[in-house]
Amino acid sequence: MATLNRLVAATDLSAPARHAVDRAASVALATGAALHLLHVATPAPIERLRRLAGQIPPDLEKLMRDEPGGALNGLAHAVQQRHGLTAQVHLASGPLLQQLREHADTVDADLVVLGARGASFMRHMLLGSTADRMVSKATRPMLVVKQAPHERYRTVLIPVDFSANSLRSIRLAQAVAPGARLILLHAFEVPFEGMMEYAGVQTDQIQHYRTNARREAQQSMEELRVQAGLPLESTPTLILHGDPSLLLVQQEQELDCDLIVMGKQGDNAVEDMLLGSVTRYALAQSQCDVLVSV
Known part of the structure; x- marks a missing residue:
């Protein structure tokens, strides 16, 4: 089983982003991992104000530059008061993704925790190219927190494709959510199914292909x-025919899951394309937190 020794929680210091910090603290307490809080400051707002105002009083500029550090220390104090956990604080400046990757590498983080919403960059974490870059360039597991944590993770949905990534996702789920109920989901479609229907292949023949595909998936599961x-008795498994993205979100809601754990890519180019789209869809459309394994 994978182990967690160090967690990095990135925050923009907004109220919504604190959900990610609280979840990171909850996971750290459950696993015994050390917690690092990271805020990446950007000079862009000060530079924009300077362009608009022409000149910023030195005292005001110093206050604006010092404020994030004070707020970050205040957040660490709140974590100590709420969770009884001492977090190390780190303040960086520069491009968000670059600083996040560099800091995660520096502390050798086993997990990076991000908020799905926030006042600035977190607000866009799940939208457009930022999310794509985060998923495609992630070299460490990434937990995107969408909900305020009220308790430890209880029900975890793990979509699997039976590649090596599937086992890694299971191990990561066990590490991040010890004691949670794991549900394995495999969604399948017959290759060229839509084309066969368009070409007039008989429905009973296509159904025969589906039956064989389901039988093969059951054995692999x-x-x-x-x-x-x-x-066997405590691990539900689901094998469903249909669009993987739609089925994933549907089952997440029907089963009242509070975490989805999935890989970002498969074992070949076709699977890379498919699972990449499913991962992005889950990040954008699911209600619960999403943990992306690598």
């Missing part, structure tokens, strides 16, 4: 469950 050491 059982092999994965055994390989992961998951008990």
Whole structure:
């Protein structure tokens, strides 16, 4: 099983972004990992104000530059008061993604925790190219927090494709959410199914292909469950026919999951394209937190 030793929680110091810090603290307490709080300041607002005002009084500029450090220390104090956990604080300046990656590398983080919403960059974390870059360039597991944490993770949905990434996702789920109920989901479609329907292939023949595909998936699911050491009686498995993105979000809501754990890519170019789109869809459309394994 994977272990967590160091967590980095990135925050823009807004009220919504504190959900990510609280969740990171909850995971740190559950796993015994050390917690690092990171705020990446950008000079852009001060530079814009300077362009508008022409000149900023030195005292005011110093106050604006010092404020993030004080707020970050205040957040660490709140974590101590609320969770009884001492967090190390780090203030950086520069491009967000670059600073986040560099700091995660410096402390050798096992998990990076981000808020889905915030006052500035976090607000856009799940939208457009920023999310794509975060997922495609992530070299460490990334937890995107969408909900205020009221308790530890209880029900975790893990979409699997039976590649090596599937086992990694299971191990990561066990590490981040110890004691949670794990549900394995595999969504399948017959290759060229839509084309066959358009070409007039008989419905019963297509159904025969679906039956074979389901049987193959059931065998692979059982092999994965055994390989992961998951008990049969307490590990629900779902094998459903249809669009993977839509089924993932549908099952997340029907099963009242509070975490989705999934890989960012598959074992070949086709799977890379498919799972990349499913991951992005989950980040944008799911209600619960999303943990992306690498």
